[in-house]
Amino acid sequence: MAVLGGFRPQDIRNVAFVGHTGSGKTSLSEAILHRCGAVTRLGMVQTATTVSDFEPEARARGHSISSSLLFATRDSCELNLIDTPGSPEFIGQALAALPAVETAVVVVSAVNGIEFNTRRLFLAAGEMALARMIVINKIDANPAGLPALVNELKSAFGPALHCINLPTGGGADVIDCFDRAAGEADFGSVAEIHREILESSVEVEDAALERYLGGAEIELPALRRCFIEAMNRGHVVPIVFTAALAEVGVDDLLHILVEEAPSPASARPRRLRRDGEQVEIPCDPAAPLLGHVFKVSTDPYLGKLSTIRLLQGTLDARTPFVRGADGRPLKAGHVLKLEGRDHPEIESMAYAGDIVTVAKLEDLHVNDIVRSPALAGDFAPVLPPYPQPMMSLAVEPNKKNDKNDEIKLSGALARLIEEDPTLRAGQDPQTGETVISGIGEQHLKVAIERLESRFHLTLDVKPPKIAYRETITARAEGHHRLKKQTGGAGQFAEVFLRIEPMARGAGFEFASEVFGGAIPTQYIPAVEKGVHDALAAGELGGFPVYDVRVVVHDGKSHPVDSKDIAFRTAGKMAFRDACAKAQPVLLEPIVAVEIATPEAYVGDITADLKPRRGRVLGVDTAPATGMTIVRAHVPLGELAQYGGQLRGLTGGQGSFVVEPSHYDFVPPIVQRRLLAGREGARDERDED
Ligand SMILES: Nc1nc2c(ncn2[C@@H]2O[C@H](COP(=O)(O)OP(=O)(O)O)[C@@H](O)[C@H]2O)c(=O)[nH]1
């Protein structure tokens, strides 16, 4: 099946649905497709029949876990919708969609109010300078609570928020307050809201403001132009009411998106980094091609699919383009439009501002910038900040000795990481294990399910190894004299050094204060290498040593027997000599945890954090949600399987997110316990 392409920038609307899980983003996307005639039957999340949640991992869970692209046409406008997952663990997918769109629609459940991801994504979209809109969905389920929720949203997100329609008939319908200046609503006044919209819109355009103040009527087209500019500037954030399942307010939302939301032509220009500097890219179809690969996925038949937001220029099957610095020519072959699992080919040229997909270009990766070969410069996207992956699991093919499976695993991991910027994988240099890291337990679980189902692997999965570190707490001197003069070539080197603790997070510093050639200058790098060997090997339990300054200040050399390798060994041994005297201790990673829970369980949660050595930093309430947020610092090592335990403590209602915070000293009792299992580790590595 082929679809019409060829939409011009002013006829395109790129919209991301973001917000917390369960607010109704997928249902709303489905309702939009239905209202636009893109599907004939309304799909349901409950019966796993939506266009967006097509992956087995999403259908099994009943909510989205990766973003999906949908499109529809309305009033000769093309609507590119990105339905994103709402779980904090899959927020990376939602963040990745932001650079591709003009408008972020933050969907809020009328029942649950402001939730963790509501706030986070509202702010991230603001940082990306997008137009923002809030949709209060499920108005059928809580019509009485709407006025309070509107007030709460305004107090959380500021005076830029204005309702643009209002519920009527107890949530059975809505009335538009933009086009109309009078009418009956369940609460609030249509006339007053119309005036509010008018006044805050004309404020952004001097000429319009003057005319308005002079008593002239502002025509609808002028009002729309001002309103869009006010949205672009974050001066106005409209609130729209919907009930997705009953398709209430969906036509109105579509009307607002088509008439009152920015197109790529009327939005602020996108930004890119060119040779390190931020530049604005006006959406100009006549300019040479620039595009941002913001999503990569795998299709069972077509293989790798790369989805591109065209920033300037045009693209069709024969347009030559290049990526990165290598300049190797690429060609799309086919230009597709993703729609959930489908990918019809487009018939004509795609213009700047559009979102299209190309298949089978193995060289394309997420966040690549593709460009016309005529454009010079090193381009990179401007991205929202991603959360750090903090939860780790060690994975290993079940058939341990099957070399093929190991190779398959590393290829599969590379593919998964490319699709998800919040997933990391790599070999732990300390343990040799293959470790994958993600935002939370569900995130990792999905990654492992995908590895197994999509790449036909069976994996053994183990709990995370914690990246402990070592440091010193006192200054100390170290010395080593290496002298081997038996048999053939001799070895001689002597090193005196001093080590001192540095501030937490300072890392490592190395300096030489050797005077008069006591150690010839050419051997100093070898001494530093030796010190690095010792840092990596650790002193107490084989954990790497951090936050230490090393000063080499004296030594001796031999005209024949001194060599790099001799000084490297002497440097290493002198450091270990000093380290043993410098009261070494273990450091552990501490994470900042935010736990969302119904208030009733706050006492149980803080009590449970105590034996985990957690330090509660604050307890905040989010009145609309009835949820309380407990913020704490907790050693990462004490959080293994916390997700399950938290669910147990809160009757399944609690959730949490972690972010790395800092390293801190391990208390002596815990240090003894941690080191007890590692006795002998030191000796095994004593190869000298
Ligand atoms: N009562 C009511 N339920 C809704 C509405 N929209 C969605 N839901 C239900 O809310 C749940 C979550 O919806 P979903 O679209 O998956 O939310 P998402 O996680 O934001 O994509 C599903 O069970 C939907 O059927 C609505 O307008 N009213």
Ligand SMILES: [Mg+2]
């Ligand atoms: Mg969803």
